[in-house]
Amino acid sequence: MTLIVNLSRREFLAGATLTGVALTLGCHVESNGVRAADSTAPVLAPNAFVTIRPDGRILVTVNKTEMGQGVRTSLPMLVAEELDADWSQVTVETASFDPSRYGFQGTGGSGSLRGAWEPLRRTGATARAMLVEAAARRWNVPADACRTEAGFVLHPSDATKKLSYGELVADAANLPVPDPKAVKLKDPKDFKLIGRRVPRYDNPDIVTGKAVYGMDVRLPGMRFATMVHPPVFGGKVRQVEDTEAKRVPGVEQVFVTDRGVAVVATNTWAAFEGAKKLRITWDDGPHAKLSSADIRAMFIEKSTSPGDVARQDGDFDKAFASAAKQLEAVYEVPYLHHATLEPQNCTARVSAEGCEIWAPTQFPNFVMDEARRITGLDAGRIKIHVTLLGGGFGRRIEADYAADAVEVARRLNGVPVQVTWTREEDMQHGWYRPASLHVVKAGLAENGQPVAVLHRLVAPSIRGQRQPDGGKGVDPGAMAGITTTAYELPNFRAEYVRANTAVPIGFWRAVFDSQNAFVQESWMDELAHAAKADPVEFRLVRLGKAPRLKRVLEVAAKAAGWGQPLPRGRARGVASHFSFGAFCAQVAEVSVEDDLPRVHRIVCAMDVGTVVNPSQVEAQIEGSIAFALSAALYGAITVEQGRVVQSNFNDYPLLRMAEMPRVEVHLIPSSESPSGAGEPALPPVAPAVCNALFALTGKRIRKLPIELDT
Amino acid sequence: MPTTVTINGTKQTCDAPPEMPLLWVLRDVLGLTGTKYGCGAGLCGACTVHLDGVAVRSCTLPLSRVEGKRVTTIEGLSPDGTHPVQQAWKLEDVAQCGYCQPGQMMAAAALLAAKPKPTEEDIASALAGNLCRCGTYQRIRAAVQRAATLQKGEKRS
Numbered sequence: 001m002t003l004i005v006n007l008s009r010r011e012f013l014a015g016a017t018l019t020g021v022a023l024t025l026g027c028h029v030e031s032n033g034v035r036a037a038d039s040t041a042p043v044l045a046p047n048a049f050v051t052i053r054p055d056g057r058i059l060v061t062v063n064k065t066e067m068g069q070g071v072r073t074s075l076p077m078l079v080a081e082e083l084d085a086d087w088s089q090v091t092v093e094t095a096s097f098d099p100s101r102y103g104f105q106g107t108g109g110s111g112s113l114r115g116a117w118e119p120l121r122r123t124g125a126t127a128r129a130m131l132v133e134a135a136a137r138r139w140n141v142p143a144d145a146c147r148t149e150a151g152f153v154l155h156p157s158d159a160t161k162k163l164s165y166g167e168l169v170a171d172a173a174n175l176p177v178p179d180p181k182a183v184k185l186k187d188p189k190d191f192k193l194i195g196r197r198v199p200r201y202d203n204p205d206i207v208t209g210k211a212v213y214g215m216d217v218r219l220p221g222m223r224f225a226t227m228v229h230p231p232v233f234g235g236k237v238r239q240v241e242d243t244e245a246k247r248v249p250g251v252e253q254v255f256v257t258d259r260g261v262a263v264v265a266t267n268t269w270a271a272f273e274g275a276k277k278l279r280i281t282w283d284d285g286p287h288a289k290l291s292s293a294d295i296r297a298m299f300i301e302k303s304t305s306p307g308d309v310a311r312q313d314g315d316f317d318k319a320f321a322s323a324a325k326q327l328e329a330v331y332e333v334p335y336l337h338h339a340t341l342e343p344q345n346c347t348a349r350v351s352a353e354g355c356e357i358w359a360p361t362q363f364p365n366f367v368m369d370e371a372r373r374i375t376g377l378d379a380g381r382i383k384i385h386v387t388l389l390g391g392g393f394g395r396r397i398e399a400d401y402a403a404d405a406v407e408v409a410r411r412l413n414g415v416p417v418q419v420t421w422t423r424e425e426d427m428q429h430g431w432y433r434p435a436s437l438h439v440v441k442a443g444l445a446e447n448g449q450p451v452a453v454l455h456r457l458v459a460p461s462i463r464g465q466r467q468p469d470g471g472k473g474v475d476p477g478a479m480a481g482i483t484t485t486a487y488e489l490p491n492f493r494a495e496y497v498r499a500n501t502a503v504p505i506g507f508w509r510a511v512f513d514s515q516n517a518f519v520q521e522s523w524m525d526e527l528a529h530a531a532k533a534d535p536v537e538f539r540l541v542r543l544g545k546a547p548r549l550k551r552v553l554e555v556a557a558k559a560a561g562w563g564q565p566l567p568r569g570r571a572r573g574v575a576s577h578f579s580f581g582a583f584c585a586q587v588a589e590v591s592v593e594d595d596l597p598r599v600h601r602i603v604c605a606m607d608v609g610t611v612v613n614p615s616q617v618e619a620q621i622e623g624s625i626a627f628a629l630s631a632a633l634y635g636a637i638t639v640e641q642g643r644v645v646q647s648n649f650n651d652y653p654l655l656r657m658a659e660m661p662r663v664e665v666h667l668i669p670s671s672e673s674p675s676g677a678g679e680p681a682l683p684p685v686a687p688a689v690c691n692a693l694f695a696l697t698g699k700r701i702r703k704l705p706i707e708l709d710t
Numbered sequence: 711m712p713t714t715v716t717i718n719g720t721k722q723t724c725d726a727p728p729e730m731p732l733l734w735v736l737r738d739v740l741g742l743t744g745t746k747y748g749c750g751a752g753l754c755g756a757c758t759v760h761l762d763g764v765a766v767r768s769c770t771l772p773l774s775r776v777e778g779k780r781v782t783t784i785e786g787l788s789p790d791g792t793h794p795v796q797q798a799w800k801l802e803d804v805a806q807c808g809y810c811q812p813g814q815m816m817a818a819a820a821l822l823a824a825k826p827k828p829t830e831e832d833i834a835s836a837l838a839g840n841l842c843r844c845g846t847y848q849r850i851r852a853a854v855q856r857a858a859t860l861q862k863g864e865k866r867s
Contacts, residue, residue: 649753
């Protein structure tokens with residue numbers, strides 16, 4: 001339910017002399033059932049303010065973090081649409097952390113727009129209703145006879161009369177707030193902003209270098225610091241020799257924290273140089289021998305026993321045992337790093353009176369938890385500003401970098417400090433996308449059609465890792481896309497085998513959908529091949545109960561020229577997937593050059609419901625494809641001697657411009673509520689590419705990253 | 711010993727160790743935070759600036775090597791955000807998180823200064839060292855082409 005309160009009086013009392021009267025509305029929204037990155041995480045419940053000033057300017061406060069997905073454009077668009085605001089009058093601010101005003105401020109799971117869709121439109125519509133009421137009273141005409149347009153209320157009969165929103169603010173602020181449920185929302189056919197290619201609000205600041213990311217926070221007298229964390233998972237500092245480090249010009253302090261060794265300096269480079277010169281003796285703890293080979297062996301060992309049943313249709317065992325032919329395969333994917341281009345960092349100032357934090361974070365609530373734990377201060381004395389993020393992708397859900405900043409700041413007694421990790425520290429102290437191993441089986445009839453299908457996932461549990469006992473039973477987040485498969489498969493069973501390790505794991509763009517779809521859609525391709533069926537047709541006949549997924553598959557296939565001849569040396573592959581509320585299908589066109597896979601073109605059809613901003617949905621699709629290709633072609637975090645092997649972009653390469661395929665996007669027109677868009681275009685990429693490589697070379701890729709020569 | 715450098719058209723005296731990379735001089739000494747730290751090893755291009763008009767990686771360039779030279783950063787690319795590259799970046803709605811874009815734009819501006827009519831290969835080659843984790847490459851390609859067109863128009867007028 002939505003409750004909108006008039007905050008104008010409070011605003012008036014607090015800031016009358018500075019801002020004059022302003023009409024400020026807040027919407028407090030209870031749970032709307034939006035799924036977070038993992039279906040068991042807390043629900044996302046958005047909340048924001050709109051403030052209209054007497055000069056006509058409209059300030060929209062966004063309660064979600066901007067990390068490139070465009071929330072500082074798309075969420076204000078929802079308010080502005082129903083308010084009939086002049087978009088050029090809209091200014092945007094990111095909310096500081098205050099759940100009592102803004103509700104749940106965590107950003108993830110492609111949930112921001114989904115959650116904001118109705119409440120923010122109601123906020124805009126409610127404000128509009130109050131402005132219209134104020135105008136109607138002045139003119140002594142019925143309110144419902146008045147129209148609004150681009151920041152004005154228009155007189156019902158006299159075309160020469162119109163009142164700007166700014167002129168009406170003082171009157172409107174004294175009106176009671178109408179029941180938001182009674183406020184009428186626009187008919188979608190009357191949308192003026194929604195559906196338009198509105199450029200990103202932050203573009204002017206970004207192209208001039210003015211945009212402020214976490215690392216760009218500058219405060220008078222601030223210090224710059226870095227951290228050296230234990231190289232082995234779960235390790236601790238035993239002893240530090242810092243004589244050489246302290247000789248580096250600019251280095252002021254070196255001290256040990258709960259999380260590692262801090263070097264505080266007058267600039268970041270001095271801190272980095274000082275850190276290099278530390279001689280630290282570590283207590284490596286119990287994981288000093290952990291290796292990727294051991295982890296893989298453990299996965300394989302666990303994969304031989306049945307797991308916990310997550311879904312069961314019919315009787316797999318019986319149908320498999322009596323099938324004319326039996327197929328089995330094992331698929332594997334590695335740990336992956338987020339590699340946000342802005343390394344982890346955070347700025348803080350802590351004194352006995354209070355704590356102020358400038359955090360590039362997706363989840364400021366976790367930053368608050370850390371700040372309270374470290375400082376012992378009440379939440380009321382801790383202020384958290386959320387900066388722009390130089391990439392999030394799930395990495396900045398965690399708050400470890402904020403813990404570093406607060407811990408270092410606490411020892412500097414009121415002197416602000418920015419803690420920046422080196423790229424190497426960032427890469428070796430991540431919360432990695434879980435590795436996994438999948439056993440898939442199918443029983444086939446004489447005609448090659450599947451009569452029984454098994455998908456057993458062996459993987460660590462993100463949620464489980466954070467519970468003292470590692471958690472028990474099926475982790476529904478880990479089974480994303482497997483239990484929820486849209487295909488009608490006879491005698492289908494999905495199993496989960498928990499395989500926790502000491503490697504820290506976390507949410508990553510499309511997390512488990514990213515790997516489960518790779519396996520599921522590659523396996524569907526294998527089954528189509530076994531049935532001597534066309535891969536698109538084979539899927540379509542099994543999507544009778546999923547018309548929206550079927551539709552995107554048809555659209556992508558047609559647009560890509562599926563079945564049409566290609567130049568020699570090229571082939572196509574297809575994959576589709578439903579995740580984060582969106583339906584996505586892709587056709588990849590590949591070749592092999594110098595024994596390496598080359599992706600030339602990806603045609604993507606997607607149904608995201610109502611498209612709020614086509615430019616941003618397309619951007620998210622392009623971005624998801626690039627992100628997925630980096631993983632499919634190169635991505636692997638490996639572990640030796642209990643530590644991450646990779647350290648920088650030389651050994652953890654990302655896709656470069658020349659490798660970016662031509663991306664063609666086809667968005668399905670729809671009047672359904674918007675789905676997520678930041679993640680659902682990622683899962684189909686790897687299987688579409690691998691299926692295309694199979695069509696080209698006959699080699700089935702069952703392990704990522706892709707290796708053609710093994 | 712102070713080092714004299716011309717930064718965005720203004721002669722500056724930097725009191726910083728000669729071995730300090732230009733990136734950190736810009737960011738932490740001069741407060742020009744538009745130039746970004748990404749890798750510290752010349753691998754990602756986020757720190758790209760112009761040194762006497764040529765695109766260079768400031769994270770591995772010691773201050774001593776820029777003595778007496780002209781440095782241009784994203785803040786100095788134009789006085790008012792109207793360099794053809796800046797306009798094109800806005801028109802093509804390139805940025806996602808935007809963190810790498812100052813480096814991408816400085817690389818693009820250097821390319822266009824040297825080659826006013828770049829081919830697809832020229833663009834891919836000039837920007838090969840600039841990583842974008844958000845995957846804006848397709849739009850960057852379009853924006854460089856559009857900037858080339860805008861630049862041509864400016865020269866005519």
